[in-house]
Amino acid sequence: MSRLESFIRRMSAQRDILDDLAGRLDAVPGPILEIGFGNGRTYDHLRQRFPGRRILVFESVVVPDLPFLPPPEDLLVGDVRDTARHLPDAGAALVHADIESGLADRDDGLGHWLPALVARLLAPGGFAASGCPLPHPRLAPHPLPPGVPAGRYFVARRLPGPG
Ligand SMILES: C[S@@+](CC[C@H](N)C(=O)[O-])C[C@H]1O[C@@H](n2cnc3c(N)ncnc32)[C@H](O)[C@@H]1O
Structure with missing residues (x-):
């Protein structure tokens, strides 16, 4: 598979998962x-699929002159x-x-902190969608929507209880 095909499949999985979660978040x-x-x-x-829901955005390097940005109070740089x-x-x-x-050498490090951060921030019953696995005792893997193969993108649900 070419890198272009791999990228397209990953983005399709991301879109299909977010669309599926739009019906589950109410x-x-x-x-x-x-x-x-x-x-x-x-x-x-996200802003089209979840109208009325506040979206807080986290980004280490914001590209200037993008056609749109989140409101300043919702963009944490x-x-x-x-x-x-x-x-x-x-x-x-x-x-x-x-x-x-x-x-790989950089992304491998995500597992040391991202799952714990997501588990802390999510409300019980809340969902996480991620490009990498989120192994954590408070995060249960959630079934992928039909047509999304395992291992391309990841969904988890926050279990009840403290983070
Ligand atoms: C794959 S891109 C995201 C693409 C995005 N979903 C889109 O629709 O364009 C990854 C982004 O994550 C940002 N990033 C990586 N590590 C980060 C960190 N620790 N904190 C905040 N942002 C980070 C990078 O600067 C980069 O812009």
């Missing part, structure tokens, strides 16, 4: 946390490990994390 209060703004493509999708520090525990309905670089 009972879970709280904002959506979008970790990794990039060019804002996923942010644009810096490493999410720092900028999410002030957020309350168990307050988010959905965390979407798309922060892989494609560089």
Whole structure:
């Protein structure tokens, strides 16, 4: 498979998962946390699929002159490990994390901190969608929507109890 095909399949999985979660989030209060703004493509999708839901965006490097950005109060610039520090525990309905670089030595390190951060921020019953696995005792793998093969993108649900 070419890198282009791999990218397309990954983005299709991301879109299909977020569309599937749009029908599941109504009972879970709280904002959506979008970790990794990039060019804002996923942010644009989220704001269309979850109208009326606040979306807080975390990005270490914001590209200037993008056609749209989140409102300034919803854009937290810096490493999410720092900028999410002030957020309350168990307050988010959905965390979407798309922060892989494609560089194995860098991405391998995500497992040391991202699952714990997501588990802390998610409300009980809230969902996480991520480009990498989120192994954590408080996060249960959630079934993928039909047509999304295992291992391409990951969905988890926050179990009840403290983070
Ligand atoms: C794959 S891109 C995200 C693409 C995005 N979903 C879109 O629609 O364009 C990953 C982004 O995550 C950001 N990022 C990586 N590590 C981060 C961190 N620790 N904190 C905040 N942002 C981070 C990078 O700067 C990059 O813009």
